[in-house]
Amino acid sequence: MNLDFSLILVLITAVCGLLWLLDALVFAPRRRVALQHAEIQAQGSLPDEQRTALLRQPSWADTSKSMFPVLLFVLLLRSFLYEPFQIPSGSMLPTLKIGDFILVNKYHYGLRLPVVNTRFVSNNDPQHGDVIVFRYPEDTGINFIKRVVGVPGDVITYRDKVLYVNGVAQQQELLAKLPPSRPEQLLLNEALADTSHQIYRDIYRPVVNGEWTVPDGNYFVLGDNRDNSKDSRYWGFVPEELLVGKATAVWMHWDGVLSLPDFSDIRRIN
Structure with a gap:
C-alpha cells in the first residue's frame, strides 16, 4: 500500500x-x-x-x-514551491545515487493542485535533458524520476544502445571503463540537444531496440543507468498530467539509519 x-x-x-x-x-x-x-x-x-x-x-x-x-x-x-524526495534506486546513476535527497521545483512546469495534480497555472514545458519527477503511469501512487529525451512530436529511436532523436544520433564520448581491469560497464558523456550528461552503459547486457513517436501532451524518458532502468522503453510515455516537477539540486546524501547524513556533496542536477 x-x-x-x-x-x-x-x-x-x-x-x-x-x-x-x-x-x-x-x-x-x-x-x-x-x-x-x-x-x-x-x-x-x-x-x-x-x-x-x-x-x-x-x-x-x-x-x-x-x-x-x-x-x-x-x-x-x-x-x-519545492518538495524534497529521496532517490530509492540506481536507475539514474551516475547522476543520482541511492540515498541522495533532492529538491524538486514544483512551479517550473506550472502550479498544480495538491492530491488531484490538476494544473491551474501554466509555466514552462519539459525540455530535452530535464530530469523530472512524475507519477508512474502504471501506478500513480508511486513517484519516478527520469530524464526527458523526447518531447511531443519527436521520433525516438534506441538502437544498439545509442539514442537517436528525429534520426540524429546523440553523441556519446567514452570517459572510463569500469572496473579498469575487467570492464563490465562504460561511463559515457552523452550530448542531448543543447545539454550533456553522464550515463552508464553495461557491456554485456542485451540491447533493447525500438522506435517511438511521442504524441502530444506526452514525454519520453530514460534513466541515465541505461541498462538498469525501467523507463519509457518498457512502459511507454509520461502524460503531462502526471508531471510533479523538475529535479534541481541534491541537498543531502544519507545511506541509512546506521550512518550520518552527508552534506558535503550539495550540487545542481544537470
Whole structure:
C-alpha cells in the first residue's frame, strides 16, 4: 500500500483549520458569554485566575490553533514551491545515487493542485535533458524520476544502445571503463540537444531496440543507468498530467539509519 503524503497533509491541515474555526466561531463566543454571566453574578470583575479559567481554550482547540499555521505553510511550500524526495534506486546513476535527497521545483512546469495534480497555472514545458519527477503511469501512487529525451512530436529511436532523436544520433564520448581491469560497464558523456550528461552503459547486457513517436501532451524518458532502468522503453510515455516537477539540486546524501547524513556533496542536477 502506497501512502499518499499529500492527501494526508491536506486532510490534517483541513481538520486543524476546521477545529480552529469551530472554536473561534462557536465555543469562544460561548466562553465570553459565560464570563459575562459570571461577572454579573459576582457583581464585578472576577479574579484573574477565574477569568483565565473561563476563557481558556480546550486542549483540542489550542493544539489546532498552534498546528494549523505550520501545517498550512508546509502544505503551500511543498505543493507550489519545492518538495524534497529521496532517490530509492540506481536507475539514474551516475547522476543520482541511492540515498541522495533532492529538491524538486514544483512551479517550473506550472502550479498544480495538491492530491488531484490538476494544473491551474501554466509555466514552462519539459525540455530535452530535464530530469523530472512524475507519477508512474502504471501506478500513480508511486513517484519516478527520469530524464526527458523526447518531447511531443519527436521520433525516438534506441538502437544498439545509442539514442537517436528525429534520426540524429546523440553523441556519446567514452570517459572510463569500469572496473579498469575487467570492464563490465562504460561511463559515457552523452550530448542531448543543447545539454550533456553522464550515463552508464553495461557491456554485456542485451540491447533493447525500438522506435517511438511521442504524441502530444506526452514525454519520453530514460534513466541515465541505461541498462538498469525501467523507463519509457518498457512502459511507454509520461502524460503531462502526471508531471510533479523538475529535479534541481541534491541537498543531502544519507545511506541509512546506521550512518550520518552527508552534506558535503550539495550540487545542481544537470
